[in-house]
Amino acid sequence: MHQTLIAALALANLLATPDLRAQTTVLFAGGNASQNVLYDRVTNILTGTAPSLSVVVSSTNSTVRTYTGSISGQTGLGTVTIGFSLLGAIQGLQDVGQNSETLATSSSTGTPTVPTVAVSSTDPVAVGIDPTPFTQTRTLVVPYAFVKKASLSPNLANVTNLTQRQAAYFEGAAGTLPSAFFGGSSTNDAVYLIPRNTASAVRTEIDANIYFTGTISAYTSNGVNATAIPDPNGGQSSGTLIKGVLNVVTNAIGTVAAQDIGTFTPLAFEGVPFSITNVENGSYPLWGYERWIYPSSGHQGTPSANQLIVINALLGAVTNVNFQTTNTVFVGNFAPLSGLQVDRLSDGGPITSTQY
Helix, strand or coil: CCHHHHHHHHHHHHHCCCCCCCEEEEEEEECCCCHHHHHHHHHHHCECCCCCCEEEECCCCCCEEEEEEECCCCHHHCEEEEEEECCCHHHHHHHHHCCCCCCCECCCCCCECCCCEEEECCCHHHHCCCCCCEEEEEEEEEEEEEEECHHHCHHHCCCCEECHHHHHHHHHHCCCCCHHHHCCCCCCCCCEEECECCCCHHHHHHHHHHCCCCCCCCEEECCCCCCEEECCCCCECCHHHHHHHHCCCCCEEEEEEHHHCCCCEECEECCECCCHHHHHCCCCCCEEEEEEEEECCCCCCCCCHHHHHHHHHHHHHHHCHHHHHHCCCCECCEECHHHCCEECCCCCCCCEECCC
């Protein structure tokens, strides 16, 4: 069983508690690049105190969780449960795109548990999904970066920048290239790539921006003595796991969403350092629009009227200009829509100015 099925089974158990009161349940599936924004904002719209406002976390993955409470002024919604299964943007898109598929069935109610909304900074078109049946709303901008751990990569001390050609070649030839290829200090070492897996928008968006379409050379730790070995999964399922590998493997470069940069050192791209300002002005190109995507009216899986109230309440909290420009959960990790001076119509496509 794939990860999303496992996660959905966990959520089915979490959401299956019988309750005779009115209930409204919305399940978000997709990418985890903005998970901290979602977790912060859901507590902004739901009221209640523990245990009525609670977080139930899967024992196997912290991105599988539910929040339960009520929305002020919306008594018709009854008890509101908002679930998250943020195991990858591409998988989320596929699950919402195939919403008639029963991912899991609650043993007590027989009700299918399928995602209501996909959260993705990858456009459906980029992964071969017809966008026609869906409503799409931009919520924020997710920047991405190639990062290193300076203290574990002395041979990469002088490696501060990647060109598009270097990045594309590296993704296919990691483990065979010396640090000197990037401007480092040795011709006798190897530099390892620690990427996200194919379910991730981080992977899709970086590949689109560097024009990489080949077979990726992904590495991970052997878990014993920090030796780098080929990754049998083709990449990690979260930024947290990327950081875990970068914390032990020497001479490694990872790919993360900006919120996962933390204490790691981001590399400039094409001579432009990573910064939110450089994303906003269009000079740093490694980014994508995060969108909320769900079936439009008349299509299988369309949210109910009550579900739309919940979706729009959370959407308003996420896109609130004051939140996007002042809250520490957001600032420095994402680019606010209100600050963007550019636009792009396709993933990895041309960046055009809106300032004319």
